[in-house]
Amino acid sequence: MNKLTANNLERWNYSVHAVCGNFLTHPSDHINTFIGNIQHHDLGGLNLADIRVNASSIRRERGNADRGDDRYYFLVLQRAGQMGVVHHDKNFALNPGDMALLDSAQPFEMQPKGLISQLSIHLERDAVDRFLPAHSCRFGKLQQSSLSGRLLHGMLQQMIEGKTSIKIDNQHGEALQDALISLLCPSLRMNGTIKNGSSLFQLAEQLINESLLDPPSPAEIAARLNVSVRHLYRHFELNGVSIGRYIQRQRLRYSARELAQIGNTSKTITTIAYKWGFSDSAHFSRAFKRQYGMTPRDYCARNKDIHEAAISSSNQNMIEDL
Template sequence: MPALLRSSDEFANWNRDLRAVCGNFSTAMSDQHSLFIGSVHGQDVCGLEIAHIRTNAGLISRHRTCGDGDDDRYCFLILQNAGHQRIRQQNQVIELGPEDVALVDSARAFEIEPQGLVQNISIHLSREEVSLQLSQKQLFGKLARNSVATHMIRALVRSLGDVELSRDYGGRSDGSALEQAMIGLAAAGLDERADGQPGFACVGQDDIYGLATRLVEASLQDTELSPEYLARRLNVSVRHLYRLFEQRHESISRYIQQRRLERVAKDLRAHDLRHESITQIAFKWGFVDAAHFSRAFKRRFQHAPRDFRQHFS
């Protein structure tokens, strides 16, 4: 079967599954990819509906609803696991990258525009309950990336999304309590974003350095990771960030590279990743130039990547 026809069939099946799990959406394939990639499945954890979505579709859109259907019951709390996407609602645009969390109102029209292959987990929260906790605030926005509330949401969403763990969870009363907790945390994360504070405005220099290193760990797969990226996320100047690392006789860029190289080395030792090529692993951890990666790896480990894999696996 020609690739174009096969992709068309797969897209139709994915679109059908998306509607079944998430409601009435219109979708379009991307003209940037010759092959469509997509999967979606729903999960019920103590009455909470969860959607796992992976796709390289070009556009996912939801038109204005009548306000009286099943599709209007929810707000979507979205955890971006991989890739980048843009969400538009109420004349606002937010950009989501790995580890970002956003709240989207299901009762208003919005568009999601994936930038290549994306993967996310969406928790369906009662729109009525979200409206009560957020009062007059709009039900759309990106949460402060480094607030305590957002970190807790990530942990909760990933725990709920783990199929093996969720099998042992309790009944629907637990689901209601979890929903209330996530709505409260989302409200706190949106408040911190609205106040222009990343959630640690009054911490000391050692704490900012610690937050920077943790942000590096969480963003190693993001090709945009850089000193400028860190400074923007941490709400400090690039020069100030350089100074914090220099005080510890470190370079930010070198620190990022070393952490990426260590992740690559760990994967090259892993027997269950033997099917992945060295280039795939390097690109997974944020390297974009295979020759540059090979030189940096050999300097760090005194072995070329291929020799390292053969020797240590």
């Protein structure tokens, strides 16, 4: 890394931490000079970040409620350039004019394709959770085909164009934030949610399964569903399972799915265990045996025998047909 890039990266890291929170930036190996500029604007308490950067990766670790660095959702307008966003096992692309909602409490990675420019509006978490239905998606690309989506896009364009000349007080800043959040609702609901009338348990299941590699805490789930933690625990108990046990059961289910294919991949049992949140392979083996009645190794061997028997039977049938 040359001296100019090192200095630019240091200034960028200082600015982005001050304005947006804890992000880890990696400059591109294919570009001689790192570019990273961020301008902060305050519209009556509503924070705007005008960003230009050509990093290869900008990664957000999961926000920590104790430190207060998960206070915001980032409403993003991609102004120029292309960027990929990776969230758990899902990813989507942002092209010029696209909008997205990103959650500061969730881990995600932004992957610019060269120099990009974007506007990021910091929406207060409490305000977003108060407006949006509990089952609404809170992370992903926004639809713009509806009237509300087009109005939201127009508002963001006007905000970036008049950011230095607009002077408003906190009352108008709160009203502006409420307007943005209200326009978010239809665009987020179009991204796919549980149908109305679903039980609290089903809604909690969805929130957990959407982020199974890094699931929300019971307090976070309860806040999203606008219930007390005690009430949430009670609903899980009524379904015969604790929240922790449900998460483990789902992780074991996905582990078993990958273990059944282990002969066709380079993955090991330990790799799969670590992927699904088991840092101790012995604990993984015990938990797996309790749920499936056999160890992970025996499960792999059984599925391998079944697979080989199926192939043998298929080959025999082909010979008989000939």
